[in-house]
Amino acid sequence: MNEKECDRVIIDAAKKYLNDHPPGFKLFRGRKSYTAQQIIESLEKDKNFRKWFVENVLKLSTELLLRGKS
């Protein structure tokens, strides 16, 4: 699996996860805020946001694995 395919797996999983979020949900990042729908859109359209998101999913997963959490 190359990097792009790996990103795609994460993005698809994130979309599935976000679809179940209540309408009032928001993610704040500095001055910007995103509803679940806007996160899904940004994952497709915004290269920087996608990079930030995938990077942080991987960092959290790695940390949990290393600490033996699941």
Place this chain on the structure above:
Amino acid sequence: MVCRKRFKAVYRVVTSWKKLKGVLCAPKFDEATEYSYRWAERLQEQIGNRMEIILLLISDAVRDKVEKALKDNPDAMLIHYNHGEEDALIGQDTRPVVDLGNVNLLRARESYNMNCLSARTLGKAAYQNGCLAYWGYTEVVSFTSDAEENFCEAFNCGLLLRLEGKSWKECLELTKAKMTEIIDDLVKRGNTLAAMSLREDRDSLHCWGKDIEEPREECPVSRFTVFLFGYKTLSKLRKIRDFLKQPQD
């Protein structure tokens, strides 16, 4: 000689009775700052009567009033809850209340910040200018609306530990440990996005203070730029980079 020692001991006891003072600057002008404002209110409740707090809220959270409060209270800690930039703390009018132009106001006092980025350049400059300790984040702070209480607990933790008499180094270590606990709890509850955001916040939390190691620039180009031209140049280059890397459709 004995007399001088006694005087010093008495002086220490008397000064320890003196109530701690803080200037709390909390503007509120957009959706994100509604949260930071609520966290500042909660912090005030949690502090209770352990600190005398001078409130600079919403319309009072502007540069002139912050400067005056700091000048009038040279022993007060500055507490800022709002947006931040690498080299500035933002006020109600969206302009800096503290930046590199008046960073000397933080000399000989502590500063506790819940804002984006300011621990990068402003924190370093403040510490180099004689600030006793500068608490803040070196990256953009992120959080989610569904874990507001958890983020509040994480962001307020450091100051509450400080009021218990811990050193800033201990406060930093214990706060990061608390954040890790919260992250694990969020993961257990299936709140992955909140956990992901708090993990990033935890790693970018830094305190410029005694016996605390400096955060190292991860990128070698950034390290080289800082080495050659200083943080101001790096900050300007980053702003240009961010402008050029606007979201693409």
